[in-house]
Amino acid sequence: MATSRRNRTTTSAVLTASPRAAATADIVPGEGRGGVQVKTEAWGEGNKFPQELLRILYDSGTATTCAERLEQFIGGKGFTSALTAKTLANPGQTFNELLAEAAAYASVGLGVAYIVRHTYGGEPGEVYVAAVDCLRREDPKQGNRFIINPKLAGGKMPAADNEIYLPYDTQANAQELAEEVLAAVQSEAGYWGHLWWSFTKKVGRGRYPVPGWWSAKEAVEAEAEAPRYDLKQFRSGFFPDALLTVVGKRFTEEVAVEEWEPSAGQTEKDRPYIESPDLADLKKNVKALKGSNSDSSIFLLAVDELDELPDLKFFDKGPNSKNLTDATARLEGRVYRRFGVPPVLCGVSEPGLLGSNQQIVNSIQLFGLVVNPARELVVGPLRQLFPALDFTVTPLDPVDYIDPAVAAKMTDDELRATRGLAPVEKPAVGEAEKSLAALNGLSPLVATKVLNEMTSEEIRALIGLAAKEVQTPKPRAK
Numbered sequence: 001m002a003t004s005r006r007n008r009t010t011t012s013a014v015l016t017a018s019p020r021a022a023a024t025a026d027i028v029p030g031e032g033r034g035g036v037q038v039k040t041e042a043w044g045e046g047n048k049f050p051q052e053l054l055r056i057l058y059d060s061g062t063a064t065t066c067a068e069r070l071e072q073f074i075g076g077k078g079f080t081s082a083l084t085a086k087t088l089a090n091p092g093q094t095f096n097e098l099l100a101e102a103a104a105y106a107s108v109g110l111g112v113a114y115i116v117r118h119t120y121g122g123e124p125g126e127v128y129v130a131a132v133d134c135l136r137r138e139d140p141k142q143g144n145r146f147i148i149n150p151k152l153a154g155g156k157m158p159a160a161d162n163e164i165y166l167p168y169d170t171q172a173n174a175q176e177l178a179e180e181v182l183a184a185v186q187s188e189a190g191y192w193g194h195l196w197w198s199f200t201k202k203v204g205r206g207r208y209p210v211p212g213w214w215s216a217k218e219a220v221e222a223e224a225e226a227p228r229y230d231l232k233q234f235r236s237g238f239f240p241d242a243l244l245t246v247v248g249k250r251f252t253e254e255v256a257v258e259e260w261e262p263s264a265g266q267t268e269k270d271r272p273y274i275e276s277p278d279l280a281d282l283k284k285n286v287k288a289l290k291g292s293n294s295d296s297s298i299f300l301l302a303v304d305e306l307d308e309l310p311d312l313k314f315f316d317k318g319p320n321s322k323n324l325t326d327a328t329a330r331l332e333g334r335v336y337r338r339f340g341v342p343p344v345l346c347g348v349s350e351p352g353l354l355g356s357n358q359q360i361v362n363s364i365q366l367f368g369l370v371v372n373p374a375r376e377l378v379v380g381p382l383r384q385l386f387p388a389l390d391f392t393v394t395p396l397d398p399v400d401y402i403d404p405a406v407a408a409k410m411t412d413d414e415l416r417a418t419r420g421l422a423p424v425e426k427p428a429v430g431e432a433e434k435s436l437a438a439l440n441g442l443s444p445l446v447a448t449k450v451l452n453e454m455t456s457e458e459i460r461a462l463i464g465l466a467a468k469e470v471q472t473p474k475p476r477a478k
Contacts, residue, residue, distance in 0.1 A: 036159065098127065114129065114168075118194060252279075342364070
């Protein structure tokens with residue numbers, strides 16, 4: 001979140017009464033210390049709930065995909081109004097860019113926290129998206145302010161980095177907000193802004209947001225472990241291509257190194273030994289047989305006698321792998337359900353679904369039950385802060401599908417328009433074509449009567465023939 005300010009105002013700021021009122025209030029930390037000590041209300045065990053939530057979320061590929069798909073649908077194609085989309089929410093972001101940032105927080109279930117920097121006149125001048133994972137409430141016994149500390153992302157909260165924000169009162173008028181701004185500017189903490197935290201409050205969970213998918217966090221963690229197991233099997237798995245057994249002491253007995261001088265403190269017991277020359281030659285031959293560029297592996301066993309041959313058995317991992325695959329599919333299904341994301345939108349085929357456009361459209365419409373409330377958390381505060389702007393979001397429609405019953409009643413040009421194609425150019429219709437079309441629309445009896453009243457030249461013109469040339473009789477020669 002950028003807190004620096006340039007000499008620039010947004011369209012909303014210029015609506016205020018005076019130049020002084022239109023100026024965004026400066027950030028004035030108390031006595032230049034950059035922060036004050038504030039007792040906070042813990043968010044989860046160790047005050048690290050959002051950090052733990054994000055760790056679990058990003059460890060799981062399925063959960064991350066669900067969050068990304070939610071983010072895409074919440075943000076849609078941006079704001080429908082071009083004016084709103086291009087208006088500056090703050091010196092570094094348009095409202096369309098602000099929407100994209102806010103959608104990311106809403107998609108993981110932490111709601112959206114807006115920092116509103118009011119003018120001295122009490123009007124909203126700049127708005128930013130706060131880093132919710134670094135946001136905490138002040139202890140209720142001390143007050144109702146909000147504290148943002150960037151170091152919370154790493155699990156620490158030094159007082160020197162505390163940024164103190166006033167709670168945004170949706171019922172306060174401009175004069176009351178102006179008084180709060182002025183009082184904060186003159187306070188020890190300074191004025192960092194007002195904070196509006198928009199999230200769905202639930203019974204017993206009204207102070208901090210807890211996403212619905214958190215009830216299935218064990219499934220999310222279990223799903224994240226499945227790829228790690230697969231990686232372990234591929235990296236450390238024991239999969240020899242062949243087993244070679246050799247019998248005899250000439251392969252097993254090591255040979256002492258003859259040319260060896262003991263160092264200080266060493267005795268004959270310290271003399272080094274090397275592997276059997278016969279075994280070394282065998283390894284060279286095997287390597288030559290399989291080729292130097294071959295990645296195949298051969299498991300070599302050397303024993304003194306045949307009855308010393310170990311009983312080596314390989315387990316059939318096929319059933320275990322299938323069970324693991326089935327378990328992974330079940331876990332992924334739980335994650336999709338708790339996030340409320342249809343699996344088909346994440347590229348997962350379901351029986352009878354990927355082949356039916358109508359079923360995909362139905363899934364997207366049902367997905368709206370999850371997307372629309374989350375989107376309202378994003379645009380609701382903006383709509384109240386800037387009532388002059390239209391914050392309607394153009395929904396994302398990834399499937400080009402038209403109901404066959406509707407398509408049957410559409411013209412060719414209307415169908416082409418749904419694909420962004422221009423209408424087909426039609427040849428100009430002449431008077432003759434219009435007359436023929438009119439005749440075709442009449443009953444045979446009336447059409448015959450009309451033709452009887454037409455001259456031969458009119459009838460010839462109707463069928464595209466030129467008029468007959470009138471032959472002028474020539475005088476006889478005398």
